[in-house]
Amino acid sequence: MKLEPLKQRLLTKKRMNFSKKEKVFGYLFTLPAILGLLLWTLGPILASLILSFTDYQVISPGINWIGFENYFTIFREDLYFKQSLVVTLYFAIASTAATLAAALCIALLMNMKVKGQGIWRTLYYLPVLVPAVAANILWMWLFNPEFGMLNGILRFFGLPGSMWIYDAATVIPSLVLLSVWGCGGAALIFLAGLQDIPKDQLEAVELDGGNTWHKFRFVTIPTLSPIIFFNLIMGLIGAFQTFNQAYIMTNGGPNNASLFYVYLIYREAFVNSRMGYASALAWILFIVVMIFTLVIFRWGKGWVFYGGAK
Amino acid sequence: MKGIAFKAIAYGLLFVGAGLSLIPFFWMVRSSFMTTTEIFHFPPKLLPETWLWGNFLEIFNVVQFSLYFKNTLFVLIPVIIGTVVTSCMCGYGFARLNFPGRNIWFALIIATMMLPPAVTLIPTFMLWTEIGGINTFWPLVLPSFFGGGGFFIFLMRQFFMSIPKELDEAALIDGANYVQIFVFILLPLVKPAILVVSFFTFTNVWNDFFGPLIYLNDESMFTLALGLLQLQGSYTSDWNLIMAAATVMTVPAILIFFLGQKYFVEGITLTGIKG
Numbered sequence: 310m311k312l313e314p315l316k317q318r319l320l321t322k323k324r325m326n327f328s329k330k331e332k333v334f335g336y337l338f339t340l341p342a343i344l345g346l347l348l349w350t351l352g353p354i355l356a357s358l359i360l361s362f363t364d365y366q367v368i369s370p371g372i373n374w375i376g377f378e379n380y381f382t383i384f385r386e387d388l389y390f391k392q393s394l395v396v397t398l399y400f401a402i403a404s405t406a407a408t409l410a411a412a413l414c415i416a417l418l419m420n421m422k423v424k425g426q427g428i429w430r431t432l433y434y435l436p437v438l439v440p441a442v443a444a445n446i447l448w449m450w451l452f453n454p455e456f457g458m459l460n461g462i463l464r465f466f467g468l469p470g471s472m473w474i475y476d477a478a479t480v481i482p483s484l485v486l487l488s489v490w491g492c493g494g495a496a497l498i499f500l501a502g503l504q505d506i507p508k509d510q511l512e513a514v515e516l517d518g519g520n521t522w523h524k525f526r527f528v529t530i531p532t533l534s535p536i537i538f539f540n541l542i543m544g545l546i547g548a549f550q551t552f553n554q555a556y557i558m559t560n561g562g563p564n565n566a567s568l569f570y571v572y573l574i575y576r577e578a579f580v581n582s583r584m585g586y587a588s589a590l591a592w593i594l595f596i597v598v599m600i601f602t603l604v605i606f607r608w609g610k611g612w613v614f615y616g617g618a619k
Numbered sequence: 620m621k622g623i624a625f626k627a628i629a630y631g632l633l634f635v636g637a638g639l640s641l642i643p644f645f646w647m648v649r650s651s652f653m654t655t656t657e658i659f660h661f662p663p664k665l666l667p668e669t670w671l672w673g674n675f676l677e678i679f680n681v682v683q684f685s686l687y688f689k690n691t692l693f694v695l696i697p698v699i700i701g702t703v704v705t706s707c708m709c710g711y712g713f714a715r716l717n718f719p720g721r722n723i724w725f726a727l728i729i730a731t732m733m734l735p736p737a738v739t740l741i742p743t744f745m746l747w748t749e750i751g752g753i754n755t756f757w758p759l760v761l762p763s764f765f766g767g768g769g770f771f772i773f774l775m776r777q778f779f780m781s782i783p784k785e786l787d788e789a790a791l792i793d794g795a796n797y798v799q800i801f802v803f804i805l806l807p808l809v810k811p812a813i814l815v816v817s818f819f820t821f822t823n824v825w826n827d828f829f830g831p832l833i834y835l836n837d838e839s840m841f842t843l844a845l846g847l848l849q850l851q852g853s854y855t856s857d858w859n860l861i862m863a864a865a866t867v868m869t870v871p872a873i874l875i876f877f878l879g880q881k882y883f884v885e886g887i888t889l890t891g892i893k894g
Contacts, residue, residue, distance in 0.1 A: 328717065334797040335718030342709040342772050343724055345765025349743065350731045356742035415636055421629045431880070432637040435644060438872045440826040442844045443865035446851050447647045450858055458646050461663040490640060550735055552829065557848065574737050579833060584741050591737040598735055 361589035367582040379589035389565065389573055390590070394597070397570040400481050401548035404488040409540055412492040416499035417529075430500070434493040445557040448487050449474070452558075474559050477566035484554050484567065495540045502536040503529070534613045542605060549598050570594055651675070651863035658859050674863040681854060684864065686839065687846035690756075694831075694842060695824045697760045702767030702820045703813055709766045710775025710812075711801050715787060725776075732769040744833060758834045759827075763820075771816050778812035779805065814882040818875060825872055843868050 336343075361379055365372045383390045419429050439447065451458045452473035460470035473483040510528045519527070530537075555561050555572035562568075574594070578587035650658055651674055653667040678684050712718075713725045747758045766772045782805060790800045806813075828844035835841060841849065847864050854860055876883055 330797070331716050332718040335712050335716035335721060338708045338712030338716060338797075338801070339718075339721075339724065341705040341764065342713075342728055342766030345762070345768075346724070346728055346731065349762050349765060350734065350739060351727075353739035353742040353746075354734070356745075357738050360742060415633075418629050418633050418636070421626065423626070423629055423633060429633060429637065433640055434876075435873070436640050438822075438876050439644065439647075439865075439869050440844060440872055442826075442828050442847050443647075443868045446847065446861060446865055447643060449851075450650070450862065451643055451646060456659050456661070456663075456858075458642070458663060461661075465662065490643065493640070546733065546735075550737070556832075557851075571735075571737050574740075578741050578744075584745065588741050591735065591741065594735050595738045598733070602733060 357588045357591060360585050361592050363585040365585040367584060372585075375585075379586050380593075382586070383589060383593065389568055390593075392565050393568045393570045393573040396481065396566065396568050397549060397551065400484060400551060400567075400569070401545055403481065404485045404548050405541060405544040407485050407489050408492045408495060408544060409537065411489050412495035412540070413499055413537070415492070415496040416503055419496075419500055420503040430497065433496055436490050437493045441553050442557060444487075444491070445553055448490075449558050452483060474567070475563060477562075477564045480559060480563065480567045484558075487554070488548075495544070498536060498540060499533065502533050506532045531614045535615055538609050538613045542602065545601065545605070546598060549594070549601075647862050647869070648866055650859055651866045653859050655857060655859055658862075671859070674859050675867065678850065678860050678864045678867065681857075681860065682846055682850050682864075683838070683841075684843075684846060684867070687841050687843045690840060691825070691842045691844075694756050694759045695821065697756075698763040698824050699817055699820050701760065701763035702771060703816055705764055706767040706771040706775045706816055707806065707809070707813065708801075709772045710777075710779050710809075711805060713772065714776045714779035715784065715805075716797065725772075728766070728769045728772055730769075732773075740833075747834065753834060754836045754840060755834075756840075759824075759830050767816070767820070771819070774816065775809070775812055778809045782808050811882050814879055818879050818883050821875055822872060825868075 362374060362376055363372045364375045364378070382388075415433055419426055419433075423429065436444070450456075452475070454460055454470060454472050454475060457473070459473065463470050471479055471483075474480045506529060510532075511524050514524045514528055550571055551569045552571040552575065555567050555569040556575070559567040561572050561576070570590075571594070574587050574590045577583045577590060649666055652670045652672070653664075653674075654671060657664060657667060713721060743758075747753055752758045786804055787800050790804055795804075826844065828842070828848065831842045831845045832848075835845065838849065847861075847868055850864050851861050
């Protein structure tokens with residue numbers, strides 16, 4: 310009994326040691342990430358903000374502080390700003406909506422206890438595995454108005470061909486088609502969510518005399534809503550960063566109809582060497598994406614059920 | 620009866636959908652075996668008359684495809700090592716060690732996933748220009764040694780959190796230190812996560828052409844993705860060669876997927892749901 314307090318003290322002491330050590334090791338283990346955050350993210354964010362108030366151009370020496378000049382130029386002279394913003398928004402909304410709808414349909418079909426789910430999963434995921442450059446080049450070939458497969462099929466059915474990515478009116482819908490082709494990733498995430506839906510809830514709806522639509526509307530959609538929301542946010546944020554298609558397939562054309570915002574930033578920074586101006590463009594993108602995300606989160610509160618629905 | 624009809628429609632739609640998703644892929648492969656005349660033939664031919672395996676050798680002659688391949692490995696291997704090692708460390712630290720400011724640091728790292736890469740691109744590029752990193756592999760490799768990005772740190776942390784904490788405590792009482800616990804007890808348990816991170820890293824590097832595009836100038840430094848672009852730019856009418864090169868670049872990605880399919884799917888769904 311006498312030993313108890315001593316043991317207690319020893320244990321406390323040991324625990325104290327642990328926690329001190331724990332602090333040190335906690336920092337040691339997470340040091341790479343913390344350094345990375347400072348070095349590759351927070352530092353560059355700050356630098357990019359500062360740069361956006363300068364006229365830095367790689368060719369001419371020296372950096373001058375020009376205040377909001379870059380931002381004024383972007384909004385007032387609007388060289389390509391508005392065009393690229395509209396193009397990006399148009400594509401982001403259309404491709405996210407189309408991709409999510411296609412992915413959800415595929416997942417629902419695969420979830421109907423069909424045989425060989427693993428094979429279906431692989432078949433639908435295969436396009437995602439084609440590296441971006443290869444996929445874009447492949448689709449340029451498919452879109453080719455003269456020799457491409459798509460017009461070949463249309464002609465086979467006696468339908469008029471399309472100019473696809475070579476016409477200002479059809480370039481964005483064509484690129485949406487390409488992104489729907491790669492919807493297998495989102496479909497997999499949906500499928501995983503569908504498989505988590507409690508069976509007893511579906512049975513309960515059935516007992517109450519509900520049909521398939523009721524089950525879908527009152528069980529599947531609410532349970533799946535966090536995943537729909539996740540795919541929606543990731544899809545939109547991703548679509549805002551679209552660059553490859555513009556660089557590889559269209560060069561922003563025809564007639565600037567696929568002048569994606571990030572492509573514009575790239576062109577200003579690395580082709581025209583206007584680093585300051587491009588930084589200002591990047592900051593505007595940052596703010597637009599942030600506002601967009603916040604608005605969607607707000608909106609999501611109305612229809613996303615986290616766990617509470619269970 | 621209704622069930623059967625439903626099933627029949629489901630299978631029908633699945634077949635059509637799978638067909639649509641595979642046709643472009645099939646078109647790429649069949650074009651890679653054709654002659655240029657065959658490829659531009661109208662009406663299009665479904666299959667080549669004779670399978671021209673020579674196209675695949677030809678791409679090694681017209682561009683330095685084997686050099687591009689070597690360059691890609693020079694980037695790929697260190698990036699996988701850096702990402703796996705540091706994301707494991709950080710995932711462990713954030714999941715299981717208590718230290719002041721832990722949650723704030725973690726939240727900041729997660730928040731950066733929302734940041735458009737375009738914002739940090741220009742200063743980072745200028746920094747590399749300043750320290751002479753242009754036209755070297757350093758800008759493509761070094762950043763991966765800093766946790767590999769918010770996504771992988773998050774993924775690793777999720778995996779570490781799923782292991783009972785009693786394991787660490789028992790080991791601590793037995794006199795093990797944190798490094799020993801990490802290396803000998805926890806790492807073997809997160810092997811699936813390590814595979815997931817390696818697979819994702821592989822596809823990221825294999826697919827990436829933006830990084831190489833801005834940091835590499837000399838053709839002798841090009842990676843496969845840039846090499847493919849190069850081929851597409853300079854041999855514009857040789858679509859059979861371009862398709863052969865695209866096929867060559869796609870095959871390893873698919874092989875890797877098949878090897879680790881189980882973990883791959885697990886990783887995709889895990890991050891998807893917990894996100």
